[in-house]
Amino acid sequence: MVGQPLIGITGRRWPATTLGSALPSAMSDLTFDLHFSDYPKSVALAGGLPVELTRDADVSGILDRIDGLVLSGGADLDPRHYGAEPDEHLGPLEPERDAWELALLRGARERKLPVLAICRGFQLVNVAFGGTLRQHVALDEGVGHPQWDLSGRTVTHEVRPVDHTLTASLFAAAHGVNSLHHQIVERVGDGLVISAVAPDGVVEGLETPDGSVLALQWHPELLPAPDPAFRWVVRAASDRM
Numbered sequence: 001m002v003g004q005p006l007i008g009i010t011g012r013r014w015p016a017t018t019l020g021s022a023l024p025s026a027m028s029d030l031t032f033d034l035h036f037s038d039y040p041k042s043v044a045l046a047g048g049l050p051v052e053l054t055r056d057a058d059v060s061g062i063l064d065r066i067d068g069l070v071l072s073g074g075a076d077l078d079p080r081h082y083g084a085e086p087d088e089h090l091g092p093l094e095p096e097r098d099a100w101e102l103a104l105l106r107g108a109r110e111r112k113l114p115v116l117a118i119c120r121g122f123q124l125v126n127v128a129f130g131g132t133l134r135q136h137v138a139l140d141e142g143v144g145h146p147q148w149d150l151s152g153r154t155v156t157h158e159v160r161p162v163d164h165t166l167t168a169s170l171f172a173a174a175h176g177v178n179s180l181h182h183q184i185v186e187r188v189g190d191g192l193v194i195s196a197v198a199p200d201g202v203v204e205g206l207e208t209p210d211g212s213v214l215a216l217q218w219h220p221e222l223l224p225a226p227d228p229a230f231r232w233v234v235r236a237a238s239d240r241m
Contacts, residue, residue, distance in 0.1 A: 005067035005237035007048040010101055010121075011035035012074050012094065013055065038221040039072055045226040048234035055100040063107045068114045068237030071101055071121025073219060076183060082132040089136035089182065102128055109212070114236035116229055117215035119181055125215040126206060129189025136182050142200030146182035152222040154178060159196045159204040159218065166214055167195035167205045170228035177204070177218035184217075212236070 016023050016030040033054055040050030053062060063069075075094045079086055081102075086093075101121070105128050108115050117125045123133055137145050143157040150156065155176035161168035185203040188194060196205025196216070206215040220227040 004047060004049045005234055005241055006051050006065065007043045007068040007070060007233060007237060008051045008053045008062060008066040008104075009035060009039045009043065009070045010053055010072050010097075010104065012097065036072070036221075039070060042221040042225050042227055042230040043070065043234065046230040046234040047226075048230075048237065053104075055096065059100070059103045059107055063104065063111055063113065066113070067241055068116070068233045069104060069108045070233065071105065071115065071117040071124060073119035073121065073180070075120065076135070077120070077123055077127055077133065079133070079135060082127050084132065084135070087135035091182075098124075112212055112240070114233050114240075115213045115215075116233040117213065118221065118229075119217060119219055122206060122215040122217045123181075123183060123185070125213060126185050126189045126192065129192050131185060131189030131192065132187040133183050134186040137184055137202075142202060143179070143198050145179045145184065145198075145202065147179045150178075152178050152180055152219055155223075157198055159198055161196045161205065162194055165193060165195035165205075166207050166211050166232070167216075170214075170232055171196070177220075178222055180219055181217060 012034040013031050014034055016027050016032055035052040043050035076091045078093045078095055078098055101124055139146055147156045156179045158174045159177050160174045161171050192206045193209055194203055195207045198204050204217040207213055216229060220229045
C-alpha cells in the first residue's frame, strides 16, 4: 500500500538572540530553525505528510527521500543573484538560505518533483530561471502590495488567473488574496509562464510549461484550507509515487 507523500518545507534560520529574554544567556550564541506552522498544517489538510527541512542535511539526500517540495516565504533575495545592487529599501538578507533553496530547486527540477513556491519562493523561482525583481514597491503604488499592518489572513486584493494555465485550473477566474510582499517580478524568467496577475498588472503567479512548478506571490497557507495549491502539490507528489 502506497502511503501519503512526504512534502518537504523550507524554513528560516535565525540567531537565538532574536528571542530576547525568553532564552537564557548561556544559549545566546545558538541558532534556531523557524517554520511557521501554517505551512505544515496546509500540507496535512491536503492529505500529505509535512516534513520541515533543515539545511544541515545533504540536499541530494533530502530530495531522494521526499515526494514534493514547498519553498516558503521569508527574507528578500540577494539582488546580486540577478545582477543588481542592493536598494535602500532592501530587507536583511539570508545568503545561506538563498544558496540552499536554489540547490533544492535545481535538484527538484532534475528529479521532476512537484514544487510549490510561495512569496519569497515565487521570487526565487523567477530569479533561478534568469528573471529579475523590482526591489521595492510602496503601499501607495498599484493595489498596495506590502500590507504589513494587516493580518496575513486578510484578503486585500484580487488576482486573475491566466486562461489555460495550471493556476487557472486550480483557482476561480478572480479570487481574493492576501499581500505580504514589497518586491515584485520585473522581468519574467526564461521559460516561465505568467499564470496570474493583480489588477495593477503585477505578476502574481508563475509556472513551468510541464506543470511541475507552481509559484504564487500570495500566501495561500494563511487563507481558508484546504487550499487548491497545497492540494495540487500533494496530488502531484502522490501521482509520482
